[in-house]
Amino acid sequence: MTQRELEGQRALVTGATSGIGRAIALALARDGAEVLVHGRDAARGAETVTEITDGGGKASFVAADLGDAAEVQRLASAVGNVDVLVNNAGIALFGPTAEFDVSAFDEMFASNVRAPFLLVGAFAPGMAARGRGNIVSLSSMAGGVGLVGGAAYGATKASLEAMTRAWAAEYSESGVCVNAVAAGPVYTPSPSGPEFITALGETTPMHRASQPEEIAEVVAFLVSPRASYITGTTVAADGGRRAV
Numbered sequence: 001m002t003q004r005e006l007e008g009q010r011a012l013v014t015g016a017t018s019g020i021g022r023a024i025a026l027a028l029a030r031d032g033a034e035v036l037v038h039g040r041d042a043a044r045g046a047e048t049v050t051e052i053t054d055g056g057g058k059a060s061f062v063a064a065d066l067g068d069a070a071e072v073q074r075l076a077s078a079v080g081n082v083d084v085l086v087n088n089a090g091i092a093l094f095g096p097t098a099e100f101d102v103s104a105f106d107e108m109f110a111s112n113v114r115a116p117f118l119l120v121g122a123f124a125p126g127m128a129a130r131g132r133g134n135i136v137s138l139s140s141m142a143g144g145v146g147l148v149g150g151a152a153y154g155a156t157k158a159s160l161e162a163m164t165r166a167w168a169a170e171y172s173e174s175g176v177c178v179n180a181v182a183a184g185p186v187y188t189p190s191p192s193g194p195e196f197i198t199a200l201g202e203t204t205p206m207h208r209a210s211q212p213e214e215i216a217e218v219v220a221f222l223v224s225p226r227a228s229y230i231t232g233t234t235v236a237a238d239g240g241r242r243a244v
């Protein structure tokens, strides 16, 4: 019943060469979308594309460093119109505030905040002109709860959630739904390592971290017609962590 409901739609998934983004790309392709697999690593991008095309789906790889504003604009021009934008690419750097490297702080804000801002600016007007579109951004429970060493990272995700609310106010009347998913700890190849993810998972009411597919399904729902009355919200997929 729910399969192929994105048939005929083009979806750009940033950071789809790894982890959650890769799982999102596979889920949207399964649901019928043509997926533009974005990242920097062409070899891992090709793996995601091959997995989609081997399964009968449509996909291609687009490279861009989202830390560079000019590259973001170049990506948007190269891609053309999309029906679905998933702002997934991001960097998660944790560390004591007093020792946090200022260039790491700037790099995280460039990739996690400025790039989604520029991409929404590039794609949302076209969606609004066509009267439909879906934008989902990947936030984190760190945007809503205080984590030791997570001040800078949490600030990037709280910013993304604030922008999500503002974008919903700006674009929803034109048929564009804008939401965020605040993931709890997810087993991905992120720099923090599996022990950190397992330990964070223990702090959730479910006492476990999640797999990327558990987050991807939430995104697949939000961009589907089944979520047609949802905009401006952040859905927590975090084993209950934000509730306690």
Ligand SMILES: NC(=O)c1ccc[n+]([C@@H]2O[C@H](COP(=O)([O-])OP(=O)(O)OC[C@H]3O[C@@H](n4cnc5c(N)ncnc54)[C@H](OP(=O)(O)O)[C@@H]3O)[C@@H](O)[C@H]2O)c1
Binding pocket: 014, 015, 016, 017, 018, 019, 020, 021, 038, 039, 040, 041, 042, 044, 064, 065, 066, 067, 068, 088, 089, 090, 091, 092, 111, 138, 139, 140, 141, 182, 183, 184, 185, 186, 187, 188, 189, 190, 191, 197
């Ligand atoms: N894992 C978690 O526990 C967790 C929890 C909550 C939220 N999140 C959020 O979920 C999203 C995905 O995380 P993940 O754990 O799946 O990460 P991941 O496995 O480390 O993958 C990150 C992806 O983002 C891309 N990327 C990062 N910075 C980029 C840049 N400057 N330019 C272009 N591409 C860039 C990477 O591309 P290349 O590798 O090709 O360079 C890769 O495809 C992030 O926004 C993260 O903050 C993760």
